[in-house]
Amino acid sequence: MRDSTESPLATHRLNGQRVAIIGGTGGIGLAAARAIQCAGATPIIGSRSAERIKAVEEQLLDFPKSKRILVRADDPASLRTFFTVISPLDHLVISIGNMESPPVKFLETSAAHARLHFEQTFWTSYNAAQAFAASVPWTPRSSILFVSGALSRRPVVGKSVYTAAQQALEGLARALVEELAPLRVNVLVPGLVRSPRWDVLSEIEREALFQGAASENPVGFVAGADALGGMVVEALANPYLTGSALVVDGGWSVRR
DSSP states (O other), rough: OOOOOOTTTTTOTTTEEEEEEEEESSHHHHHHHHHHTTTTTEEEEEEEHHHHHHHGGSSSOOOGGGEEOOOOTOOOHHHHHHHHHHOOOOOEEEEEOOOOOOOOOOOOOOOOHHHHHHHIIIIIHHHHHHHHHHHHHOOOOOEEEEEOOGTTTSSTTTOOOHHHHHHHHHHHHHHHHSSSSTSSSEEEEOOOOOGGTTTSSSSHHHHHHHHHHHHTTTTOOOGGGGGGHHHHHHHOOOOOSSOOEEEETTTGGGGG
């Protein structure tokens, strides 16, 4: 268990608020949970994996067992039950991704592969946002934050399905801004970060990937997932922020 002494990153910008995180057991989702906790809020993490959700206890300060709940993001009924059980809530963060797969060119991509990717990313995010908006009484500060990806800004050969799914998620967010108002809806658009999603690669392959990406990034390095946590807090805490896509990628998407 980590030391419960207040983090030097504590900001108290979300004091007393409650934030549900779908996909909060690793990577950007877990980094968001840490930052949310440092900002004075209570993160409530939903995951379909009992083992992964239990491991969260080792990553967060005094994280109570009652704040980690099993939920299937691909099952609308499970999501509605999850939100009903943990209400009241102020915010929802949706950070759903899948493990990286090798690049597949468009002409070699099967419809089944494309559908599976959309099911695992776009549709699970869609289901979570819909269940939250339908099940949770909104407060004046309520918001939804989707986590997308920088391939929506700068496509890469062999990753057309990723680009399409990320663009779809950002389009959904824009469409919901007026329809769900005053509930705020934003998107976090991260670039490449060091996270467990790259564990499918060998250590040598991962380092080669990160070194190559660092050489392309204007900032000259690839950040860890914690670099995104502060932006999550900003998106949740700023009452004037809605309909925005917050790009945090070290400048990668604007480099030619």
